[in-house]
Amino acid sequence: MTAPRTKRWGLVALAVAGPTAAALVAVAGGIPAGEAVQLVVQSCLGAAVTGLIISGVLFVLRRRPIGVQVAVAAFAPVLAVALGAGWAASQMFITSHDLWVLWVVLLGAGTVGLVVALLLGRRVAEASASVGEMARRLGERGPGTTLAPGEGRPAGAGPHELVALAAQLEQTSARLADAQAQAAAMERSRRELVSWVSHDLRTPLAGIRAM
Template structure:
């Protein structure tokens, strides 16, 4: 073996042994501050070099003069190790500071006192800071949504409790009148029976809406998709709502393109359209008009279905909340009025929430804006 190769092997062995001592040292420092790890990472390489030099020199049986030179070299290495350690700790201080800031930021994620690390010294820490910022934004948004949902639920319970009392009170009062014999002529008895049936129908509508909403929120909503002509859905929905509209003297008009098709569940989309029409009829003054139109959006490959009423418009601040669960934007009132058998069904502030749920389940969206003295609801569905 040549002398050069012997030197390489000796230096490699001595340095490797010294370097391996850094492994247990770093394990011991795992729970210590970051600056201690930085110092160890600076000292271990220098020690490895010093051990390699010293071991090689000893193995080569140096002369007294050479040993003096070796001591000089080792002194230089020791001084260099001290300087390197001090420099590493000083230069690594921004990393330590940034790590401390990120730790504090992580502890306040989603809270009002959150503050990210504005300036970090490395790309990795910068990526971590951006990730924390994005996570904070998502947590705040999720908390706001949770609060809004809880407020909507409380509002829904209040509205539902109110709306349940009205038909139940009517049924009870009418039934007690019949039981006590307060009415005896057949015409009045028939009219009282009609009132009971009308209130029972309103209660049935409320229960159906609540059940549908529960399905939507529980993820138990299943669609049977097929190619459907929007014009057929419009004509069917108008046929269902027309008696209600006629009772108020409201005219329902439909302009549907028979060439517009969608991939949808005909029953559920029909239910959403019926809800929109009932809502429009409810808020349109007597002798008004409710218009339904369909058209194709070839740019986005969607089909558009619009329902326009003459409600007088909605305050701008209320428009974004119109599809929220339980939101009404006005004092509750007994729907329908009078004792006509075609009274409007109570929606408990969830009819439009159901519309949004059904449309979004189809991969579409629903919007509303003020239009010509009323509101125009636009449903967008994937075109066939």
């Protein structure tokens, strides 16, 4: 329960820090108080609407490849800035020339962000496939199997969570092998005990029968 609660508070802190930072920038830029409040409120509302839209799209695409979802998530800040810039231009906070300049910058930045997001999604997808292949090979070869990075185990340069998951799979396989060895040893001990007891009982019984 501690980890989810910590993450929840982290999101709340981030949500509070954003508007606070926007207000501080407005004050530092010498924007009048009334306009500053209007800018902060409208920008936060636009960002919230964008977040809801992107969240809905991600929910619809929840079964699609991770690369597609990462690309959609990377599009969120670009869309938020575009909506904010459009609103600011409609309220005469910036000129139409400045707006067109901002569109050009956003297109360039959005393209770079999209490419980076697709590369990240591809990397995560490859590492996820490696973990799946590792689990399959461990299941085929049985407990105690150790795989090299080329045999389905994610390379050390992969995402930390997936590399840790691969290590946990190997540790679980090793523990299962130890448990099987202990079970086999106990079974051998049981059989030896039954054999000894049977032998000890047969010897006096044979003497009784001879009498």
